[in-house]
Amino acid sequence: KSNSLKASGFALKGTRFVFTRSSSEYFDEDGHLAHEFYRESNVKSKKGKYTLKRITKGLYKQGKVKLEIPRLNCEFPVVIYEG
Template identity: 60%
Template sequence: MGGSGSKSKGFWPFAGSGTVTDPASEGNERSLARIRGSRNATPFVFTRRSSLYYDEDGDLAHEFYEETVVTKNGRKRAKLKRIQKNLIPQGIVKLDHPRIHVDFPVVLCEV
């Protein structure tokens, strides 16, 4: 499914060490949170980018192959050739159940 972490260096609401001992730094984090806190983020992911493609016929799959006949030394042989042109990505897919974001910094289960 190809889930990967966030690659941008922008603001991520879960960033930070989580341990604040200095009250001055706590005040700075709160003021920064107020400035950037206009968009509340959730640790859940509701959509993902699909790894499936549509072909010219409207079929949906990860890969498409075409059978070709190759003549070698007078013998006919069938080979599969991978199709990589004229494929349309499926796009964004809504998940059936919400997932927790890969960058969420909380340990869910301790062994």
């Protein structure tokens, strides 16, 4: 199976499909995976009142994620037409 496509007398190298994508989720120190992390913190001026603070430190990206179904590459210069 070749990764080139001949169109109009020239060859296009690459593939029409995308098999992985960059994840938008993060891991925390405990290994939990989520888009955002929050922690409860006590409000000092009001007794018994708590608020949520967003955690931004100590997180690392999930990285590349394999797609279950391959997607079409938006940068591949071929017109797809079904008549």
